[in-house]
Amino acid sequence: MYHITLIPGDGIGPEVAEATKAVIEASGAKIQWETVNAGLDVLETTGTLVPDGVFDSLEKTRIALKGPITTPIGSGFRSINVMLRKKYDLFSNTRPVKTIPGIDVPFQNVDLIIFRENTEDLYIGEERMLHDNAAEGIKRITKEGSFRIIKAAFNYANQNNKSKVTVVHKANIMKLTDGLFLQCAREVAKDYPHIQLQEVIVDNMCMQLVMNPSQFQVIVTTNLYGDILSDLCAGLVGGLGIVPGANIGENMAIFEAVHGSAPDIAGKNLANPIAMILTGAMMLNYLGESIKSRSIYQAVEATVIQGKFITKDLGGSASTKDMTNAIIENIQL
Ligand code: ATP
Ligand code: MG
Secondary structure, eight states, rough: OOOEEEEEOTTTHHHHHHHHHHHHTTTTTTTTEEOOOOOOOHHHHHHHHSHHHHHHHHHHHHHEEEOOOOOOSSSSOOOOHHOOOOOOOOOOEEEEEETTTSSOOSSSSOEEEEEEEEEEEGGGOEEEEEEEEEEEEEEEEOOHHHHHHHHHHHHHHHHOOHHHOEEEOOOTTTHHHHHHHHHHHHHHHHTTTTTEEEEEEHHHHHEEEEOOGGGGGGGEHHHHHHHHHHHHHHHHHTTTOOOOOOEEEESSSSEOSHHHHHHHTTTTTTOOOOOHHHHHHHHHHTOOHHHHHHHHHHHHHHHHHHHHSSSSGOOBBBBBHHHHHHHTOOOOO
């Protein structure tokens, strides 16, 4: 029995979290959920965006499945998501991007994973006005921060028999910051002589990804480029509704889909639950339940191939609940 914190979140969060709970239960995994919430709904009832109970639960279970949380403008938080990643030093944002057969997209063989550094770069929030008409922001890159994400990427490549890691940078222009990241990549690569280090400048990377994405296996990059490339890659395989993600640190992991709260479709039983369900499958894999994780992946694939119960964003007309039930039916134990 695993104890796991569940943060349903805002917007479509509760709908896709409910779906994921049901699918995980159907896989046979024994999980005791500790449900706590944060975000807009909580603000209305408790007067705070992130009640202490959220931190208490996270610090106890050390592992969470989390829906999207909206940060209201002017709330004192820049972003609750960024705050959680910083507070618990969840330095590795991992996003596997894989074609699901049956989804109508231009490329059929995408199978890559992005390792996005999650704590540094322009996301540190050190911005200031120089005077009324000028502002600046600090881009901070450290060796320690770079090494650990790059090592995570190489480690993954090594364990999963991948022959190449692509480091994405703009060191030709940002010679010190991106230069340091690139230098760290070259150093780490020396410890993995059987894995090729490919260096690609971020603008070229965007072009390569939309022309020939299947040439990439493992991508490692700094925070901002990682943010942008993740959404780009999600688009390659069918959009935000299907791409899972995880934020992992030394002693805590928070699993969350790439998408936001999608206020335009919230509460309408229209959201595609696949992203969150596959996020749940990633979590099971992290727990060592690889067989149950795979059975969920396969059930999702089977449901998409059957094409009968797929949501609107994938060209179908099924509701969140219909699709979830179809996935549950397709789980083979
Ligand atoms: P947030 O500020 O929380 O990020 P957003 O307005 O940026 O919210 P996103 O959640 O990022 O919205 O979604 C962007 C677009 O993708 C929206 O049109 C949304 O409906 C769609 N979308 C996102 N997630 C899903 C999903 N799971 N199923 C279907 N459509 C989705
Ligand atoms: Mg968004």
